[in-house]
Amino acid sequence: MKMQLAEIARALEIEPHASWDDITVTNVSFDSRKITAGALFIPLMGENDGHQYVEAAKKNGAVATLWQADHGNEPVDLPRLRVADSLKALQKLGHYYLQKINPRVVAITGSNGKTTTKDMTAAVLSTRFHVQKTPANFNNEIGVPITCLTMEPNTEVLVVELGMDRKGQLELLSQLVEPDAAVITMIGEAHIEFFGSRDKIADAKMEITHGLKEDGFFIYNGDEPLLTTRAAENSNQQLTFGLQETNDLQAQNIVGHESSTEFEVASYPGLKFSIPMLGTYNVNNALAALSVGQIFRVDPASMQHALRDLRVTENRAEWVQGSKGEKILSDVYNSNPTAAKKVIEAFSQIKTDGQRIIVLGDMLELGEASPAMHAGLAEVIDPAQISSVYLCGDLMENLADSLQNKFAPEHLHHYGVADKELLARDLSAELTGNDIVMIKGSHGIALEKVLAQLTNS
Numbered sequence: 001m002k003m004q005l006a007e008i009a010r011a012l013e014i015e016p017h018a019s020w021d022d023i024t025v026t027n028v029s030f031d032s033r034k035i036t037a038g039a040l041f042i043p044l045m046g047e048n049d050g051h052q053y054v055e056a057a058k059k060n061g062a063v064a065t066l067w068q069a070d071h072g073n074e075p076v077d078l079p080r081l082r083v084a085d086s087l088k089a090l091q092k093l094g095h096y097y098l099q100k101i102n103p104r105v106v107a108i109t110g111s112n113g114k115t116t117t118k119d120m121t122a123a124v125l126s127t128r129f130h131v132q133k134t135p136a137n138f139n140n141e142i143g144v145p146i147t148c149l150t151m152e153p154n155t156e157v158l159v160v161e162l163g164m165d166r167k168g169q170l171e172l173l174s175q176l177v178e179p180d181a182a183v184i185t186m187i188g189e190a191h192i193e194f195f196g197s198r199d200k201i202a203d204a205k206m207e208i209t210h211g212l213k214e215d216g217f218f219i220y221n222g223d224e225p226l227l228t229t230r231a232a233e234n235s236n237q238q239l240t241f242g243l244q245e246t247n248d249l250q251a252q253n254i255v256g257h258e259s260s261t262e263f264e265v266a267s268y269p270g271l272k273f274s275i276p277m278l279g280t281y282n283v284n285n286a287l288a289a290l291s292v293g294q295i296f297r298v299d300p301a302s303m304q305h306a307l308r309d310l311r312v313t314e315n316r317a318e319w320v321q322g323s324k325g326e327k328i329l330s331d332v333y334n335s336n337p338t339a340a341k342k343v344i345e346a347f348s349q350i351k352t353d354g355q356r357i358i359v360l361g362d363m364l365e366l367g368e369a370s371p372a373m374h375a376g377l378a379e380v381i382d383p384a385q386i387s388s389v390y391l392c393g394d395l396m397e398n399l400a401d402s403l404q405n406k407f408a409p410e411h412l413h414h415y416g417v418a419d420k421e422l423l424a425r426d427l428s429a430e431l432t433g434n435d436i437v438m439i440k441g442s443h444g445i446a447l448e449k450v451l452a453q454l455t456n457s
Ligand SMILES: CC(=O)N[C@H]1[C@@H](OP(=O)(O)OP(=O)(O)OC[C@H]2O[C@@H](n3ccc(=O)[nH]c3=O)[C@H](O)[C@@H]2O)O[C@H](CO)[C@@H](O)[C@@H]1O[C@H](C)C(=O)N[C@@H](C)C(=O)N[C@H](CCC(=O)N[C@@H](CCC[C@@H](N)C(=O)O)C(=O)O)C(=O)O
Pocket: 030, 031, 032, 033, 043, 044, 045, 046, 047, 048, 049, 050, 051, 053, 136, 137, 138, 139, 140, 141, 142, 143, 144, 146, 163, 164, 165, 166, 169, 190
């Protein structure tokens, strides 16, 4: 971004100081440790109060700061914009800048697949447009305005990921980004603890259409009844994707490989698509991206090449090599029952001359059904295909109990969250270079630490 401080002040309905016309802001940051020259510092409330870091922000190059009016000790030697609420001000500024740059906007949500679909969609659209996309997983009430403010002036399309774990959050984010296309990847169980049912999750996910432009498109997984029933009440133009033939974009002839998946799309006869990831669920994500590409009139051949050459954000079904030569499928970014079952099923089909070992961490925020959901993973864990199971977390004790009749004690291991190092050590002792391993768990379990130990990184 690049704006004069005076313009930012006016955007926030603050009377600018005369000298602010000469101060250029080139970026915003809520973390003094990541401040770069030309930044506007945004002090936010975390476990601690961001206001206490304003001196550090100035030292690192901040040229101005927001300052909540209920805070004293204002910095006297740094231009400051007094606001009632710094988070709300950040959101207002993000909306202002989005309107100023005025790109077309694709907003993506769903219990799983947001980041993957965002990456795929950005790749498809980048063949024709100057695209900016959500950095990493910046998908909430802080991350979305930050994403808007990272846009270059020549951005033609913004592909933004919208996350939520409470009702009403997507309403706010959808109104902030006012999408031209709103995508729902699927309805799973992520954060179901705060909703009580998948029905309520679907209601909350539909909020993404509340900011959708009148001539905007609602794109959704047509195989999900919770969405097809709600879409009937939505008046926007619609496009569906999925595996059933009733979809506008239907995948056919899916062929899974170790680190890629091929498929065809009924509405693109003669074209064979490929993505560099395993899992039919990722074909669904690709169909969502193709749906957006179709609306943006990207030619099918360009979309085919974009998906084939895709680079997806790390730790989403990412193959890495362990220090003993074993191949590790890292899926450690998050976990919930639908996602875990789909990855276990895909992993179970991968050919290997060695052992096939899975490492599963607790799935968080699942509410009172959590024990049963953990035990339910046993349905897709077949001792004929899985050699050993390593479990991490208190909730995984439920799965351990339901597997003990299927696996001998030497092939079924359970550790506490605090014992990840021991888990990695025991697993490494069992591994040989011929083996393949899949690791998956909730973000909060941090199984990336097990991965780091196995890869010596
Ligand atoms: C408010 C904030 O900045 N939080 C970040 C901060 O957390 P923490 O509470 O530890 O902050 P501190 O107490 O340390 O500091 C307070 C503030 O002061 C700043 N500061 C600190 C030290 C210092 O020396 N200088 C400083 O300036 C500091 O930056 C604070 O502002 O730090 C954490 C570690 O870096 C950050 O992780 C934390 O960021 C929060 C989580 C955040 O929301 N970041 C967004 C940019 C974001 O989008 N993060 C996503 C995660 C999104 C997510 O979980 N999405 C869910 C669904 C949405 C749920 C939503 N309602 C929610 O709760 O998030 C999903 O399922 O996808 C990400 O990075 O992945």
